[in-house]
Amino acid sequence: MQMFRLERQRVFPAPGGHPCGLAWDGEALWCSDGRAEAIYRLDRELRPQYAIRCPTVRTGLAWDGEALWQVAGRPAEVRRYRTTGELVDRRGLGPDGEFACGMDIRDGTVYVAWRVLGHVTAQGVDTGEVTGTWTVASEPGGLACAPGELFVADNAQGEIVRLDLTAGAALRARVGGSPTGLAWDGELLWVNDYATATISSYRVYGSQREGGGR
Numbered sequence: 001m002q003m004f005r006l007e008r009q010r011v012f013p014a015p016g017g018h019p020c021g022l023a024w025d026g027e028a029l030w031c032s033d034g035r036a037e038a039i040y041r042l043d044r045e046l047r048p049q050y051a052i053r054c055p056t057v058r059t060g061l062a063w064d065g066e067a068l069w070q071v072a073g074r075p076a077e078v079r080r081y082r083t084t085g086e087l088v089d090r091r092g093l094g095p096d097g098e099f100a101c102g103m104d105i106r107d108g109t110v111y112v113a114w115r116v117l118g119h120v121t122a123q124g125v126d127t128g129e130v131t132g133t134w135t136v137a138s139e140p141g142g143l144a145c146a147p148g149e150l151f152v153a154d155n156a157q158g159e160i161v162r163l164d165l166t167a168g169a170a171l172r173a174r175v176g177g178s179p180t181g182l183a184w185d186g187e188l189l190w191v192n193d194y195a196t197a198t199i200s201s202y203r204v205y206g207s208q209r210e211g212g213g214r
Contacts, residue, residue, distance in 0.1 A: 002169075002170075002171050002172070003171060003172055003173060003174075003206075004162055004171040004172070004173050004204070004205065004206025005173060005204075005205040005206055006160065006173040006175060006189065006202040006203070006204060006205070007202060007203045007205065008175075008200050008201070008202050009188065009200075009201040009202060009203055010200065010201050011198050011199070011200045012045070012046035012198060012199045012200075013046075013197065013198060013199075014031060014033070014192060014193075014197045014198055014199050015031060015033060015036070015040045015042070015046075015048045015051075016031075016033030016034075016035050016036035016038065016040070017033070017035050017036075017197045018033050018034040018035035018036070018194070018197070019031055019032075019033060019180060019181060019192035019193070019194060019197060019198075019199065020032045020033060020034050020057050020058060020059045020061070020180060020181055020192070020194075021039075021057070021058075021059050021060055021061025021062075021070065021071070021102075021103070021142060021180075021181040021192075022061060022142060022144075022181035022182055022183035022190050022191075022192055022199070023061045023062050023063045023068060023104075023181075023183055024063065024183040024184065024185045024186075024190070025063045025068075025083070026063075028041055028042060028043070028049075029041075029042045029046065029183060029185070029190060029199075030042065030061060030063070030068060031046075031061075031181065031192065031199060032054065032057045032061045032070055032181070033057060034057050034058070036051070037053065037054060037055050037056065037057055038051040038052060038053055038054060038057070039051065039052040039054050039057070039061065039068060039070060039081065041083070046199055052068070052081050052083075052085040053085070054070050054072055054079060054081070055072065055073070056072050056073045056074055057070060057072050058070075058071040058072055058073075058076060058100075058101075059071060059101045059102060059141055059142055059180050059181060060078075060100055060101060060102055060103035060112070060113075060142075060143075061103065061181060062103045062104045062105045062110065063105065064080075064105045064110075064125065065105075066082075067080045067081060067082050067083075067088050068080065068081045068082075068083070069103060069105065069110075071093070071100050071101070071103060074098075075093075075097055075098060076093050076097040076098050076100050077090050077091060077092055077093060077097065078090065078091040078092075078093060078103075093112075096114060096117065099114045099115050099116050099117050100112055100113075100114060101113045101114065101115040101140060101141050101142070101143075102120075102140060102141055102142040102143030102144075102152060102153065102181070102182065103143060104143050104144050104145040104150075104182075104183075104184075105125060105145070106145040108124065108125050108126070109122050109123065109124065109125065109131065110122075110123050110124075110125050111123075111143055111145060111150060112143070113136070113140035113141065113142070113143040113152055113153075114140065115139050115140055115141065115155075116138075116139070118135055118136065118137060118138050118139075118140065119133055119134060119135045119136060119140070120133070120134045120136055120140060120143065120150060120152060120163070121133050132165070134150075134163055134165075134168060134170075136152045136154070136161050136163060136170060137152065137154040137156070137157065137159075137161055138154075138156055139154065139155045139156040139157075140152050140153065140154065140155075140161075141153035141154070141155040141179060141180045141181070141182075142179065142180050142181035142182035142191075142192065143182060144182035144183050144184040144189065144190075145184060146184045148164065148165055148166060149162060149163055149164050149165055150162075150163045150165060151163075151182050151184065151189055152182070153179035153180060153181070153182055153191070154172070154179070155178055155179060155180060155194075157172075158174060158175060158176045158177055158178065158179065159172045159173060159174050159175065159179075160172065160173045160175055160179060160182070160189070160191070162204075162206065171206055173206075175191060175193075175200075175202075176193075177193040177194070177195040177196055178193060178194040178195035179191050179192065179193055179194075180192045180193070180194045188201045188202060188203060188204075189201070189202045189203075189204055190202075
């Protein structure tokens with residue numbers, strides 16, 4: 001398997017101790033926590049500023065430009081919250097909803113990583129129509145969009161999969177632990193590690209993209 005390189009920049013303790021999803025809203029990082037059943041807005045030192053209550057939080061967390069999308073509940077559903085904490089609506093995840101894990105949104109498309117099923121799908125935000133499917137890992141977890149590519153956490157292998165959306169080529173990088181939620185802030189990749197209850201930032205290098213600094 002072809003590899004790419006991640007260079008860790010900083011490590012922070014995750015709020016709540018049971019990190020699930022990560023999302024970047026253009027200004028701040030958000031982290032959902034299963035133990036606290038909350039979604040935290042974090043400052044630049046990743047200290048919690050405030051939290052949105054969300055019972056039965058699961059791994060998927062995304063930002064659509066106006067609201068946070070959090071996979072939660074049993075059976076699993078998507079709950080959309082404004083940053084004020086207001087619940088906007090709830091959306092079903094279909095017959096395979098219990099396998100929905102990582103999630104991110106870019107340019108009107110929602111990307112979902114499906115654990116056990118081992119693939120990522122692209123769907124219209126408004127229509128739900130599936131426009132693409134990629135096989136990535138046996139246990140895909142969190143997911144983050146960058147221009148032209150996706151980063152997907154392989155929880156079982158302690159690796160990050162980097163998927164070229166045009167060519168379908170996949171590269172891997174070892175991070176260790178148990179990576180769950182991911183977020184891309186335009187320069188760095190952020191990774192939740194469930195095993196150590198930490199959040200790390202990484203600079204990305206490799207044949208598909210050169211990472212910048214923050």
